[in-house]
Amino acid sequence: MRRELGGTFAPVTTIEGGVHSYRDGAVSTGVAYEYQLVAQPLDPQLDSEISASTRAVAAWFDRTKVNVLVVSGIFFLLLFFYIGQAERGVRWTFRTIPGLAAIEEAIGRATEMGRGVLYVPGVQEIDDIQTIASMILLSKVAKMTAKYETDLLVPTNSPGVYTVAEEVVKSAYADVGRTDAYRSDQVRYITSEQFAYVAAVNGMMLRERPAANFLLGAFFAESLLLAETGHSVGAIQIAGTANVHQMPFFVVACDYTLIGEEYFAASALLSNDPRLLGSLKSSDTVKIFLITVIVVGSLLLTFGQSWLTDFFSTQ
Amino acid sequence: MSGFMAGLRTLDRRWIFLAVGLLVIIPLLFRFHIAPVVPSHRARGFYDAIERLPAGSTVLVAGDYDPGTRAENYPMHLTAVSQLMRRNIRIIGIELYPAGVPLADAVLRVVGAEYGKKIGIDYVNLGYKVGNELVMSSMGTSIPKTFPVDSRGVPVARIPVLKGIENFQQIDMIVSISAGYPGTKEWVQQVVSRFHVPMVAGVTAVSAPEYYPYLQAGQLQGLLGGMAGAAEYEVLMNHPALATRGMDAQSLAHVFIAFMILLGNAAFLGQRKPSKG
Amino acid sequence: MKREIPILITLVSGLFCLIAFFVPHPFVHDLYGDVQNWAIVVVGCTYVLGVANLLRINVRQAQRMEGDWIYKIVLIAGLLVTMAVGFSEGNHYSDPNSRFTWIYNTFYSPMTSTMFALLAFFIASAAFRAFRIRSPEALLLAIAAFILMLGRVPLGNAIHPYIPIAADWLMEIPQNAAKRGILIGAALGVMATGIRVILGLEKTYGGGGEGGA
Numbered sequence: 071m072r073r074e075l076g077g078t079f080a081p082v083t084t085i086e087g088g089v090h091s092y093r094d095g096a097v098s099t100g101v102a103y104e105y106q107l108v109a110q111p112l113d114p115q116l117d118s119e120i121s122a123s124t125r126a127v128a129a130w131f132d133r134t135k136v137n138v139l140v141v142s143g144i145f146f147l148l149l150f151f152y153i154g155q156a157e158r159g160v161r162w163t164f165r166t167i168p169g170l171a172a173i174e175e176a177i178g179r180a181t182e183m184g185r186g187v188l189y190v191p192g193v194q195e196i197d198d199i200q201t202i203a204s205m206i207l208l209s210k211v212a213k214m215t216a217k218y219e220t221d222l223l224v225p226t227n228s229p230g231v232y233t234v235a236e237e238v239v240k241s242a243y244a245d246v247g248r249t250d251a252y253r254s255d256q257v258r259y260i261t262s263e264q265f266a267y268v269a270a271v272n273g274m275m276l277r278e279r280p281a282a283n284f285l286l287g288a289f290f291a292e293s294l295l296l297a298e299t300g301h302s303v304g305a306i307q308i309a310g311t312a313n314v315h316q317m318p319f320f321v322v323a324c325d326y327t328l329i330g331e332e333y334f335a336a337s338a339l340l341s342n343d344p345r346l347l348g349s350l351k352s353s354d355t356v357k358i359f360l361i362t363v364i365v366v367g368s369l370l371l372t373f374g375q376s377w378l379t380d381f382f383s384t385q
Numbered sequence: 386m387s388g389f390m391a392g393l394r395t396l397d398r399r400w401i402f403l404a405v406g407l408l409v410i411i412p413l414l415f416r417f418h419i420a421p422v423v424p425s426h427r428a429r430g431f432y433d434a435i436e437r438l439p440a441g442s443t444v445l446v447a448g449d450y451d452p453g454t455r456a457e458n459y460p461m462h463l464t465a466v467s468q469l470m471r472r473n474i475r476i477i478g479i480e481l482y483p484a485g486v487p488l489a490d491a492v493l494r495v496v497g498a499e500y501g502k503k504i505g506i507d508y509v510n511l512g513y514k515v516g517n518e519l520v521m522s523s524m525g526t527s528i529p530k531t532f533p534v535d536s537r538g539v540p541v542a543r544i545p546v547l548k549g550i551e552n553f554q555q556i557d558m559i560v561s562i563s564a565g566y567p568g569t570k571e572w573v574q575q576v577v578s579r580f581h582v583p584m585v586a587g588v589t590a591v592s593a594p595e596y597y598p599y600l601q602a603g604q605l606q607g608l609l610g611g612m613a614g615a616a617e618y619e620v621l622m623n624h625p626a627l628a629t630r631g632m633d634a635q636s637l638a639h640v641f642i643a644f645m646i647l648l649g650n651a652a653f654l655g656q657r658k659p660s661k662g
Numbered sequence: 663m664k665r666e667i668p669i670l671i672t673l674v675s676g677l678f679c680l681i682a683f684f685v686p687h688p689f690v691h692d693l694y695g696d697v698q699n700w701a702i703v704v705v706g707c708t709y710v711l712g713v714a715n716l717l718r719i720n721v722r723q724a725q726r727m728e729g730d731w732i733y734k735i736v737l738i739a740g741l742l743v744t745m746a747v748g749f750s751e752g753n754h755y756s757d758p759n760s761r762f763t764w765i766y767n768t769f770y771s772p773m774t775s776t777m778f779a780l781l782a783f784f785i786a787s788a789a790f791r792a793f794r795i796r797s798p799e800a801l802l803l804a805i806a807a808f809i810l811m812l813g814r815v816p817l818g819n820a821i822h823p824y825i826p827i828a829a830d831w832l833m834e835i836p837q838n839a840a841k842r843g844i845l846i847g848a849a850l851g852v853m854a855t856g857i858r859v860i861l862g863l864e865k866t867y868g869g870g871g872e873g874g875a
Contacts, residue, residue, distance in 0.1 A: 083554070095554065095580065099688060128687045135684055145853060194566070195705070199852045199859075206864055229712030230705075259715045263484075265453050265777035277730075290565045291453065291591065291778060298784040301791075302398075312848040314841055315592045322792045330844045334851030337864065345863055353854040360846060398787040405786045420820035425830065452771035453778040484774070487756045487766050494758065515709070516702035523702075526695060538753035590814070597838050598845075613814055636817035638782060642789045643811050646804060649790040 075102040075123055084110060097126040137382050144359065148352035156344030162351055169308050169326035170336055173284075176306045177214045180281035186221030187211070188280040190271060190296060192287015192311070193264055196230035199334075200312055204287040205231075205238050206337040207310075211284060212242035216251055224257040225274060227267040232259035268292040272299045285309040285324065286333065289316045297323035310336065393652035401645065408641050412633035419633045422625075427600065428617035431585045431607025432468070434558065440473040442557035443550060447572060448492070450564035451484035454589050460615040460628035461587035462492050462562045468622060469560070470500040475546050476508035477556075479532070481520060481567045483513045486536055504537075505544050512536030517567040521575040525553055553580040561586040569596055569605075577604050587614065669862040676860030716741065740769075806832050 071079040072094065082105075085092055097103060102123045109116035180187050189211055191204040208224065215222040224239060226232040236257040243252040260270045272295065275283070283300040285293070285307065293309075293316040300307045301323060309320035310328030320327045328336055331353070338346035367378040412419070424432075438444070446466060450458040469476055478489050493508050502508055511532040514520045523531040528550055529541045541547050549555060559582055563569040569586040577584050583606055588596060590611025599605045609618055612635060615628035675697070682694035717738065724734040747761045755762040795801050812818035813829020858864040 093581075128689075130685055130687050132684055132686045139684060142853075145857075149854075149857060197701075197705075199855055202859060203855050229708045229715055232715060233711075255719070258719060259712060261716070262709070262712060263774070264451075265774050269777055288566075291589070291781060294781055294784050294788060295777070298788055312851065314844050314848070315595050317844075319788070323788050330848035331851035334848070334855045337855075338858070343863075346858060349854045349858050349863065353850040356853075357847065357850055360850075396790070398791070401787050401790055402783040405783050409782065420816035422816045423819045423826070425826070452774040455771070455775050456779075484766075484770065487763060490756045491758075514702075515706045516698075519698045519702050519705075522698060523695070536753075536756060594833055594837055594841065597834055598842060601834070601838070611814075616816075632816050636815040638786075639811040639815050640817065642786050643808050645786050645790040646793045646807065649793060650795050652790075653794065 071106045071108050073104055075104065079106060081108075099126055099128045101126060141356065141360075145352060145356050148355050149349055152348035152351045152355075153345050156348040161344065162347060164335075164339060164347070164350065167328065167332050167336070167339065169310065169328045169332070170339055172306070172308055172326045173211065173340070174214055176282035176284075176308060177211070177218060177220055179306055181218040181220045183281045185281035186223055186278055187215055187282045187284070188271075188275060188278070188300075188305070189222060189224045189284045190287070191224065191226060191231060191235060192285075192289055193227050193267060193292065194288035195228050196234050198288050200288040201231055203334055203337060205234055207284075207286050207340070208235060209238050209242045210337070210340050212239045213246050216243040216246045216248040219248075219251060222256055223274065223278060223280065225260050225267070225271050226257065227260055227264070228262055229259055232257060264290065264292060268295050271296060275299050275303050275305070279303045280305050283307045285311075285320065286328070286336075287311065288313055289320075294319040294323060300324075390652050390654075393648065396652075405638060405641060408637040409634040412637060413630065416630065417633065419636050422613075422616045422620045422629055422632055424617040424621050425614075427608040427610065428614055428621060429607070430600070430605075431465075431587070431609055431618060432621040434583065434585045434606035435465070435468050435472065435474075435560070438472065438474055438557055441475070443475045443477065443546075443555060444469055444558045444560055445556050446476050446478045446489075446560045446562070447481065447568075448478060448485050448489035448562050449481045449568045450488070450562060451482045452488065454564040455488065456631065457589045457611045457615065458562050458564055458587065459488060459492070460612065460626065461609045461618055462489070463496060464615065464618050464622055464624070464626070464628075465560050465562065465587065466492050466496045467499070467624070470496055470502050470507070473507075474557075477528075477547065477550065478508065478510040479520075480510075480513045481517060482564070483515075486510070486513050490536065505539070506546060509541075509544050509546050510536045511541070518571050518575050521567075521571060525576065525580055528552055553582050556582055558582065559584040561588075563588050563592075565589070565592060569599075573599050573604050587618075590614070665865065669865060673860055673862060676856075680860075713741070 072082045073079045082094055083092065094103075094105075102125045104123050105121045107118035177187055189208055191208060192198075192201055194201050196202070196205075212222060214220075222239065224235050226235050236254075239257050240249075240252055243249055260267050275296075276299065280300075280303070283296075283305045285296055285300075286309065289296075289311050290313065293311070293313075297307060297309065297320060307324040308326045308328070309324040310333035311317065311320065312330050312333055314330070317327065317329055321329075335350050338350050363378065363382065367382065370376070370378050435444075446462075446469070448458075448462055450462075466476065476493065478493055480486050480489050489510055493504070493510055496502075497504065497508060504510075511528075512535060514532060516523070520531060529547070532541060534540050535544060553576060559572060559576065561569045561572045561584060563572075563586060569584075569588055572584060572586075576582055584604070585607040586596060586605050587609035588611075590613065593608065593610030593614070596605060596608055600608050609615055612628045612631050616625075616632045619625050619627075619629050678697070679694070682690050685691070720734040720738050723729070724731045724738065744762070744765055747765060748755050751757075751760050751762050754760055757763065793804070793807075795804050809825060810829045810832060812821065813826040813832075818825040818829065855864070
């Protein structure tokens with residue numbers, strides 16, 4: 071129960087008997103409150119004394135997020151360190167991802183066959199990080215199709231994505247000096263409705279019969295529908311997503327799949343820009359740190375020490 | 386034999402489609418019973434979490450799905466609302482899929498009529514709001530400001546069931562019926578983690594494994610996965626209905642797909658394919 | 663300036679949202695709440711933009727009788743009729759006997775459900791075509807797949823009660839572990855990509871030309 075000074079008590083919440091603390095988030099800054107624990111079922115003898123009055127003060131830092139700040143801070147420090155190293159000429163070796171090497175091969179195949187390339191940027195809005203990553207890759211694919219004079223079709227399922235994708239493709243064609251080859255109907259807004267979009271894209275695949283399909287972005291139930299239809303028209307298919315529940319469908323039905331972080335690393339690896347590769351290096355280093363924390367934390371927990379696990383638990 | 390295998394390798398996939406179609410339609414039409422549904426501990430957790438709520442509690446039911454996943458999500462939505470109304474728990478419905486509003490309205494209306502519940506008094510549907518996680522975050526500050534009117538256009542200040550409901554502090558549980566994004570994961574990240582509201586979820590079968598970590602961590606009290614999960618829940622409610630009827634068709638379909646894997650491997654035995662990434 | 667201004671806006675708003683995640687003080691959080699409300703408004707406006715785009719492209723193609731122009735006319739007619747019916751019925755659009763509900767139940771709901779139902783057929787054909795057991799790992803995967811497919815339906819429990827138990831163990835232990843690994847990796851990828859975008863290292867997503875330059 072809680073009351074403002076001079077007011078009447080009102081219930082805040084009900085907690086289990088074994089709970090020793092409770093965070094009251096519905097308070098106003100600067101107001102004085104008093105609390106009391108009242109037993110359920112009601113028994114005045116078990117009620118606590120009324121607490122001393124306490125004033126809520128707005129905090130400048132949420133202490134429950136220290137663990138997030140620590141990992142983020144480590145990431146930022148490593149990022150700037152590796153970017154600094156990259157600018158000083160240090161170069162790293164990264165493993166080859168077959169799906170990335172196959173992008174240019176797929177576009178070349180489409181050019182030889184005289185057929186087009188279909189690029190599906192996923193079904194999420196432009197504010198989704200997977201869609202942003204897809205736009206980055208679209209720029210690279212569009213430059214290759216512009217260079218090889220291959221048809222590129224980009225159906226989108228949101229007005230925001232359509233606007234950005236149109237700008238990306240137009241700029242890519244301009245960057246390689248092929249502004250004349252760009253057509254305004256290459257990038258199309260279809261619909262925001264998921265399955266209507268899939269039906270339209272499948273129809274495009276069956277009619278246009280692209281030789282290469284790029285399914286790069288956030289996908290949901292439509293992933294297998296797109297991949298199977300793409301296979302039926304004989305297209306080479308390269309997929310990439312961070313949605314783990316759709317990865318099995320892409321792995322089975324596509325020729326190449328970029329799994330999880332490979333998809334996000336793709337733009338950095340394709341650009342070969344040292345600063346972007348530096349960001350990859352920093353995320354790899356943070357991963358090693360997290361693996362170490364997991365192993366050490368598991369061992370500590372096995373021997374009854376939970377401080378490391380408690381530090382990293384979500385509050 | 387080699388001729389048969391050669392024929393299999395060039396099998397028109399429409400024969401496979403026909404077989405799947407028949408294996409699904411026949412059990413649905415003739416309703417023969419293959420095996421009883423046995424509830425899992427995840428479905429039991431879902432059921433028990435709602436059973437533990439005292440009468441008069443207020444539950445937010447988020448129907449974040451549309452007709453695409455109706456076969457999986459609608460039966461679990463229907464059964465969850467039935468259990469809530471049976472226990473005289475007040476329901477606030479919202480949808481983050483625009484096409485989910487008519488489905489949620491139908492569930493609340495049908496079950497409300499069955500249990501003699503009145504809209505505005507025992508339940509309300511606040512409808513759809515654009516913004517995904519932003520809506521959840523905004524509700525954490527103020528539900529009436531986020532939804533100033535319900536799906537009928539009635540101001541929330543005039544709706545008795547919403548009296549005293551300011552934010553998640555006054556919500557005793559969230560029931561998330563989710564088809565994907567936005568849905569259960571966003572509710573856990575935006576609401577459960579920040580406001581510590583108990584939550585149970587009913588999701589599609591393909592996305593259910595994604596939520597096992599949340600179940601193990603205690604962020605979800607129960608989880609229904611797909612039509613099988615909905616069928617288990619119906620059995621726990623002692624009211625086999627839509628989902629239970631579909632389990633026979635699903636059983637045959639699963640067996641057929643396992644058979645297709647074996648047949649496909651037998652047909653392509655000895656054939657080479659270049660390795661891929 | 664055309665390239666610099668979007669990058670500056672991205673930097674400022676990205677850093678602000680990052681700070682707001684850690685700072686609960688009303689000085690920051692009230693502004694963050696306002697930014698969230700603006701974002702809801704902007705997202706709502708893009709739907710208007712989308713309808714305008716849809717009409718512009720399809721009306722043009724229908725006028726020129728390009729390709730499957732008949733379907734463009736069906737699309738435009740469907741869009742306009744549904745909008746008109748929905749607006750005319752106002753707040754009663756989702757009443758059980760409304761015309762909008764009739765359109766929803768007769769056209770939209772069955773067609774959307776049908777597209778989703780196609781997955782069942784495509785999964786069967788993908789299982790036949792693409793699931794090749796060519797290595798010990800693939801054999802393990804196939805065995806796990808069989809156990810799971812049987813364990814997830816009542817038939818599995820009828821064959822033997824240990825099948826659903828084995829299916830649950832596979833999903834809760836090895837599958838969960840692998841998924842968590844992928845999720846952690848993907849989350850780091852999201853962080854790296856987000857930081858690259860916020861700091862302006864990646865510019866191509868906005869049509870800004872060479873990325874990383």
